[in-house]
Amino acid sequence: MTPSGQNYWRSLDELAGSPGFRNWVEREFPRLASELQSKSTRRKLLQLMAASFGLAGLTACRRPEEKILPASRTAEYRIPGKPVHYATSMNLGGCATGLIVETHEGRPTKIEGNPLHPGSLGACSALAQASVLGLYDPDRSRFPRKRGKRSSWADYAAFAEELFTPARQGRGEKLWFLSEPLSSPSLEALRADVLRRFPAARWVEFESVPFAAVNRGAELAFGQPLEAVFDFARADIILSLDCDFLGHDWRDVIPIRQFSERRRVDSPASKMNRLYSVESLFTLTGAAADHRLALPSSQVLGFARELAEELGALPRKAETKAGGAGRQRWLSVVARDLREHTGACLVVAGPRQPAPVHALAHVLNARLGNVGRTVAYLRPSSRPALAGFDELCQAIQSNAVETLVMLGVNPVYAAPAEAGFGDLLAKVAHSIHLGAEFDETADASAWHVNEAHYLESWGDTRAYDGTAALQQPMIQPLFDGKTAAEVLSFAGGQSERRSYDILRKHWLAQWPQTEGESRWRKALHDGVVEGTRYPLAAPGVPDVKRVDATARVAGTQGVEVTFFADSSSFDGRFANNGWLQETPDPMTKLTWDNAALVSPAKAQSLGVRDGDIIALTRGGNSLEIPVLIVPGQADESIAIALGYGRRQCGRVGRGVGQNANLIRSLVTPGFVSGVTISKTVRKRPLATTQEHHSMEGRPLIREATLEEYRRDPKFAHKADHYKDLFSLHKEHSYEEGPQWGMAIDLSACVGCNACVVACQAENNVPIVGREQVRRGREMHWIRVDRYYSGDPEAPRAVMQPVACQHCENAPCETVCPVAATTHSPEGLNDMAYNRCVGTRYCANNCPYKVRRFNFFDLNKGVDEIGKMVFNPDVTVRMRGVMEKCTYCVQRIQEKKIQARAEGGRPLKDGEILTACQQTCPASAIVFGDLKDPNSKVAQLKQKDRNYVMLGEINIRPRTSYLARLRNPHPELG
């Protein structure tokens, strides 16, 4: 393994750039041009050119000798050029998504959802898609360290072997563990072993993005630990209480799949669900909602109480009326709608909310007869008594902690600053940190062990419903990283020290001996372990009295600040992931930054504009952060994304954004109140991607209510004021072979960005960095346009994914002077990079603005490890070349060749999936052969709602959209 690739992210470092602007002004000019300004280099260049001309005549100028290095011995199934797929799963905050990983010659390159896994159903999120880049992150920690100095695993092992003995630790009185919420059967077993060996040891599950309130709420309502599982697909009416279940408040994509199933409307006779959302910041759930009420997060408890009282679930108290008449009307309509759909509705509370709100949601669901229908309760595996993070802080304070093992967590960064954990850690004699990065916590710890990426380790995970899945390595650990099980094994007292042995032993013990091997193999192959779903539980009747007593509404005090898991860096763990940093936030379209999201009214009263830096102070800690004005934000609420402002991070994420943990609270992790706001005189320009794409009055988005659709099924075509168009150019004939086309259902799309990252991974799309994004030079082949509509005080939002539309009369083709972009007989708008000279005429002539130009050699200087993520089936483009969506032509060709090799059989519908389509959790994107009348895409294009963008210019795009439908309540309009 070559040590440290200094150059790998060099361009990105400059792109992400702390020195910032100056760097970029220089780079605006081609390197050669600035070089030529000095006379001596110019002369030298001419000499060199002359010399190479001279050499050109000689036969000695043959191409350089290239070596082919076949393996000495190869695995039987490994054929050069053929990808191999493995099943594994990724854990995010205690909830897993099953994955299928494509590997080329032993390198994982592309991640897809595993259709057999209940936490994926074939789809996966942008975070899961991008996690493959983390494997090849050159800034990963490469070796264990002792007090910051390079050490080795052998040294650590010797140390740990001696440390974790009853002789040293006694019963474990001063031994503490800190991990993420465990959702791994083998690790849970290992933990039980550790706690058996050291009965006095304490274990803390630490989470920066709070999800624990969900479970505590169930415990509060039913008096027993229960795992609530929701079925959004069976609910006709859904009420979200500050829960962005389509976005950052859920750790897998299942709700998107279930929800969108009920948004796809086949015909005017079809039914559709209805979503009400009460939330403080404008989320994807709010954008998808039919009715949205902007309410500060701290007032959601009051709202939930009132609703429960209205529905008779809690005893009515007269004095709890809050808000104006509008809110009261809203509430009574929602209550009525829920009551009318007893047994087919769903109330779901967000993890930002405290346990009483969750308990109220459980009470409401029970009252509305939803238990067993839209919500089920499962009995989770038994957990030992855990300690709280605050207890750990107190114990360290009172010198009661001698050994602290931190497994894959970064509390020095992610814990609220008021805990002062960084200083506390210095008081622990043996602080041991396992982490993928040499992060803030590693820096403050005595020992740091570099963690293996999940794609290079053995392990297991649990999905939301408890279903276990195995993780298997696809590559040798690049930097010899270790897993949590390996670090923990010293404390557990087992003889196994390798994660493979630990995992296998655990699972073989679960199965009858005769079936062990076959079940192990099946579990590895399928990516799920059969029969591991949590059993159904009978929750009983919720304890209304206890819920009533705990759900006390406190008076609100001033402006609140809410915190949410960022769509890019989550809680900071993906901060060094360039793909994610550059993926715009689904709602704000902000890249490479976080900001204080404030409502237009609040901004006016504060006297701030976009990019103005404000200081938020709470309890002696102050956070200075730029403002981003977002319509739809609740007025007395400010929202800040977590996961930014990392101090000790790789080159991509360092110094990006501000650390919201500075003003968070240990008691209420979701939001805080009592924050003082002051203006500063400084500004920080933000890089958002959506500014230029205004509607310009053109009907790019078409939407209607279900009612309007039923009255006029062809509403989507009302805006088409044209007929009998003809082309001035010679038209192509599209008779031979399949004719590719795409349909995107805007009713189903929630705008989650999974397609954007999937495309980036599949097509080797480079990242350009913050400054270039500000200049509108982002390279994403598919973008998700977010349009606001309606009253700015209560806006609605619509999402529209836009990639190359593959026009039949493509305007880009007619202006290309070198025929680098031409039409294929199958209707693809081909792009031959090697022919492109970079005039950019095509981009200028593209009405959809989907062509992207390589202003720089964005892939130059990528080191050997960085190159491993490239998809070998797609050209890596160089500077001066135009690029754009190809409908994943490499996937089309692959399947065509496969069909040819199988005796020239015809292609099946659905055999070819574009990358965006394959990962789409909403199944909103459908691709296929338009000539086959039975294909899914051809049938979608027959629907009433089908329309094309800018049909009047007669370029006949192959991508069409299905107009969006909403289902508002008639009384709320």
Place this chain on the structure above:
Amino acid sequence: MPQIFGKSSDKILKSVIAGITLLVAAAVLALAYYTHPDVADTGYAPIQPVAYSHKLHAGDLAMDCYYCHFAAEQSAHAAIPSTAVCMNCHASVKADSPRLALVRQSYDAGQSIPWVRVHRLPDYVYFNHQAHVASGVSCVSCHGRVDQMEVVKQVEPLSMAWCLDCHRNPDARLRPPEFVTRLSWRPDEDAAALGRQLREAAGINPPVHCSGCHR
């Protein structure tokens, strides 16, 4: 005042200009000629680390191409076989030959033999062996009579124009797929007529648009 330029200077100037023009033209022509794939690439026959003879193995011993290049049937790459494939026979055949020292060493040490690439296409070209052999394009069409080569050399230019020649008129180079690796195979009837028949029966339609090869 005497003239600075004599009568002949006009002539000299003209001939100098003509000379420079000619020189530049010659340089351009030479460049074009010598870098043309026909000239620059055909005939390339690098020395391999092991003096492997295709003539002996594929010709005299009549081993099937797929024995070693089995990936050609299943993948884009024909692939150089792993050392283990050599050792299938050479563990017993000529087991002590000094000419096979590198092969044994590679097998024992688990290290690759650094074979030198002969046929190379630019990175933006996605040639696929599987697609071609499945359609009945023989190895010989691109690689020549490898079974007669002591040292493998490139016999075709592998240029885009050369590829397109065949993609536009594939008939003469199609044969039943089972004869793909028989380099000496000749049809009894007219090759073009047979090819046409095969093409129509199997629905073979070689792409001539950009994304057929460039992605």
